[in-house]
Amino acid sequence: METTALYRPDTLRLRDALHEWGMQHIRPYAREVDKTKQMPANLADIRAACPLKQWSMAVADQGLIEGEAFYGGDLDGNYVLAAVVCEALFYCDPWAYGVLPGSTIVFKVIEAIGTDEQKARWLTPEAKKALGDGAFALTEPHFGSDPSQVATTARREGDTWVLNGSKMYCSDGSTAGNIVVFATLDKSLGNAGIRAFLVEPKKTPGFHVVRENEDKLGVRNWVTSSLSFEDAVIPYENMLGDPEGPARGLFGALSMLNDSRPLVSAYALGIGAASLQYFTDWHAQNHQYFSKLDNLRIEDEVRSMRHTLASARRMIYHSCRLKDAGQPSRFESSAAKTAAPQAAEQVCRRVVELMGPEGASEEHLVEKWYRDVKIFDIFEGSGQIHRILMGREVFGAGK
Ligand SMILES: Cc1cc2nc3c(=O)[nH]c(=O)nc-3n(C[C@H](O)[C@H](O)[C@H](O)COP(=O)(O)OP(=O)(O)OC[C@H]3O[C@@H](n4cnc5c(N)ncnc54)[C@H](O)[C@@H]3O)c2cc1C
Known part of the structure; x- marks a missing residue:
């Protein structure tokens, strides 16, 4: 997990608490949930043990709710917090998404155009x-x-x-x-x-x-x-919206997706980071089967992949910090959505390759994460579409 000074101290405490909970209650069920396509039977217990009571968009809208206040006062803004929540939970496994209530998408549309x-x-x-x-x-x-x-x-x-x-x-x-x-x-x-x-x-x-x-x-x-x-x-x-008034239906409603894009990007980032850490641990156990030269090459690749993910992370947090400051962030939000899912996908793919046949085996979650990560470059606008949107922000078309 990222340990730089990207976040304020109490945000880190929240992240670490989520990580601990997720590694205990989410990661062990990842394969079962993938196979059955169902939540585990003990979902209520898993939910009850979670340090959060609502999902990331709700955190972005409202901050932490009462009862979570013990994380202290030295927290980042709501959007940064929400991105931290997303990355920490998806690091454990994307099925964590369904554990908590708090999908506020409809309320955000009402706020935007109602x-x-x-x-x-x-x-x-x-x-x-x-x-x-x-x-x-x-x-x-x-x-x-x-x-x-x-x-x-x-x-x-x-x-x-x-x-x-x-x-x-x-x-x-x-x-x-x-x-x-x-x-x-x-x-x-x-x-x-x-x-x-x-x-x-x-x-x-x-x-x-x-x-x-x-x-x-x-x-x-x-x-x-x-x-x-x-x-x-x-x-x-x-x-x-007003049936008789000017039509803001489509673009007004779509504008609120700008808020969720950095968070969707953080989902992908969490998966990429998990995959890379999984590989790093696997390689530490298996390095003796590689030549000295291969190990040096692998270490260099791991360093490069960490750098790729860290760059994407900074784009996500830059866009979230702008949102927390009430600044325009459409370009930055699309930039994060273009970069992070593709960076994470690239890492997940390379990890599968580096593990050889084991990378494709259901013995290892990297096989699953490679499949999971693709969606984040499809929904809420693909990379191609966000590049077009960024171009419009620069050149002014479509405003
Ligand atoms: C798991 C999942 C959950 C989803 N959830 C929702 C949801 O809750 N609500 C909802 O409304 N939709 C949802 N979607 C749909 C998703 O938003 C669409 O799949 C997405 O917008 C892409 O549209 P499409 O699949 O029709 O692809 P298309 O629009 O047909 O595009 C296909 C490919 O062509 C590329 N492309 C398209 N136009 C251009 C262009 N002008 N220039 C360059 N490349 C281009 C795209 O990037 C893409 O790679 C979900 C999809 C999935 C898989």
Whole structure:
């Protein structure tokens, strides 16, 4: 784990406590969860032992909650804390993601584009609790990167909206208490016709879970659902933003992904760091099987991989520090999202190669982490897409 002066002392105490908990309660179940695609049977005990009570986006929004205050007052800002939480937990294994509640994605969309009435209605602590964890349904069977392709439709009928269409790869889509769904009012209006709607699955006739969880390369227990809307009826006031006002639906809602990108980058970083440490330990046990020259070469590669991860880490924390200071950080957020998942993937791949046939064996978690790490360069915008976004920040296009 990183031991430089990147963080304040009490942040380090929190990180170390999470590491200790995760190595005891998360890492030992990593292979089982990958194979069964299910959480362990003793999840409640694992959760109860966790030093945190809510997940990283909630930490980013609210800081540590009461009861976690013993970590002291010399903590970093909320975004840096949240990134520390992400890296520390994913170092143990990415299945840690599902242990804690606190997906605030829907509330962030409401904050970004909701009317004053919608904020007053849905952003109180009681309302948030009643809505539960959220999901974000943008991707459809025919597109992901280019959101202007939304084909799910919304038509007004009296004091309701009627949704029709399909969504894919929706994280937590089949379990969420509330989902932000993007649909177009009129395809001929292009992006201006695309609006965000709050759907509460349990209260929505015509909402269907088509597939609970996709069979995936990695992060196999993460729930990634296919959903369909067949004349799904939701209240008129559940269109986020003012139906009569200027359309901020699509880009307003997407702007809040800027907040979660450094954290997604920290997930990948944790996996890369775990893989490299695993290899370093394995090599210490096995160095006698390599020639002196090979060992020197391997040591140099390990040094270089540590450097690669450290550079990515600094990009993540730079972007988080800007957020904590209330400064613009779109460029830095995309830069972190471009760099960290690819750096982590590169490290995971090289570790598998360096371990030879053992690297591909299920005996070792590096095989699993190599599969897990790929997703972080796909969702919330791939590296290619973020390079385009960075170019727009520099040259001003698309503002
Ligand atoms: C585990 C998982 C969870 C997910 N969770 C969610 C979720 O909760 N909500 C949601 O809405 N979606 C979710 N997604 C979908 C994800 O956001 C999309 O897969 C992603 O946006 C990429 O879209 P796509 O798969 O359609 O790829 P495409 O857009 O078809 O792109 C394919 C490839 O082409 C590249 N490419 C595309 N356009 C360009 C270009 N202009 N220039 C250069 N290269 C380009 C892309 O980088 C990519 O490598 C999830 C996906 C996965 C796998």
